[in-house]
Amino acid sequence: MHVEPSPLKTHAAIRDARRRGLRIGCVPTMGALHPGHVSLVQRARAECDFVVATIFVNPTQFGPNEDFSKYPRTLEADLEMCRAAGADLVFTPQISEMYAADAETIVRVTKLSTVLEGAHRPGHFDGVTTVVTKLFQITEPDLAYFGQKDFQQQLIIRRMVLDLNIPVTVVTCPIIRESDGLAMSSRNRYLSAADRAVAAEIFQALQLAEQLARESLAAPAEIAERMRAHLEATGTMQVQYATVADPQTLAPLETWQRGTSGVALIAAKVGTTRLIDNLLLEF
């Protein structure tokens, strides 16, 4: 496995692989890898000939009051996980190599970026779409792998890829969970033991939503309220949103109709740690 910080050399290595007729898979990450990320690299390994993972804690997707400076950096462990999962190349750029001092170009998905996560984290998705465009130009993948955990993110990236004709197929991979259902996240390590126990209620709320939807016991807005009530019953969780939305537009779902699918989405702060999770409601 090759570890390469240079954008130009990464591009050259991948061009070379492409020239040899290899199918390129890319897994963009911010490092602090966990089994969720590993599942993406493994999926890329199974479907592609040449697998590139990228590790870059992208400053432009963090708000001024967010955790950029204390975001976990665990490069050695990350590289070991990439190696074990079968990556051929890991791209590990420095910030100065990714952003020129006079850089001023942004890629913006104007509507999907403004709701839910976008409403709570202004500018976040501009940072995501801009850096992912850059990573796609550098790594020129045939397929790119994202986790369903960041549901809105994968939707926005799909929209961007379509709108900009970027020649990549976006693959969304299932959420990997702890044994009690907590979605794996690099931020889980911030949780105290008490908060860690409370955090498991997020998945309980999503499962409640699924049960209510499956049994047609409640309209989408009612289900959203039931999720919120479940989370607030913990006494300590600050719910930022709990919604049942259209999985394509993210607009709140109005009614269940034959063939309707939805996605239950939650963002909540547990202690000082902000967690998100979601569950597709498809029957």
Place this chain on the structure above:
Amino acid sequence: MHVEPSPLKTHAAIRDARRRGLRIGCVPTMGALHPGHVSLVQRARAECDFVVATIFVNPTQFGPNEDFSKYPRTLEADLEMCRAAGADLVFTPQISEMYAADAETIVRVTKLSTVLEGAHRPGHFDGVTTVVTKLFQITEPDLAYFGQKDFQQQLIIRRMVLDLNIPVTVVTCPIIRESDGLAMSSRNRYLSAADRAVAAEIFQALQLAEQLARESLAAPAEIAERMRAHLEATGTMQVQYATVADPQTLAPLETWQRGTSGVALIAAKVGTTRLIDNLLLEF
């Protein structure tokens, strides 16, 4: 020469050429071709193995009060000029194939896009950078050719290519002029005979700027004033800007210093026709 309206088929044809090891050159145009465009195709022909021209009157770069609907469409003549200049492929997409009804992604060069043309044509450069990003993704060129006539445009595209790591080399080609110096433009055909005569004063003003700069007779701001005075002396021209700017930042140049270069830029309306032109001041 192949004429192809489909983005997917264009992409496939170019991927095939690339797989054969060919060097791809792209010339993005809005049609209504004139010898300026022909010079771009010829340059691409000389430097590349496979030359693609694109003809697309991009609606998103026209303002609501601009000339999108009456922009000249001369497809048959355009194709003949492309053929004669040696294009291998001409990409001629429909609007509906370029913009999905629910498209919502923009590429924005945030600073350079706001001055000069950007100040007079709000949103114009967002349309340009977005469509050029799309054309670059579809045609995946090694080199892309733009005219210096649209000086700010080529600068913005260079900035975007750097900022987004798009693997293309931008080549800027000299302005092609009529015998009296008027820069070739698709919009010149709108000029009445009287306006056509007045329009030639734009190049006269630029040459005045060059002479004053060469002879160090005036500071940049004075030269800009002299250009404006020259244009306004026509009695009929409405000057939108006349400036001597830094060729990298487009900020008004303050002083001439050893090794300073500048660019004289003019936008003016002659009758109802808006014309732009520029001249590099490098000594």
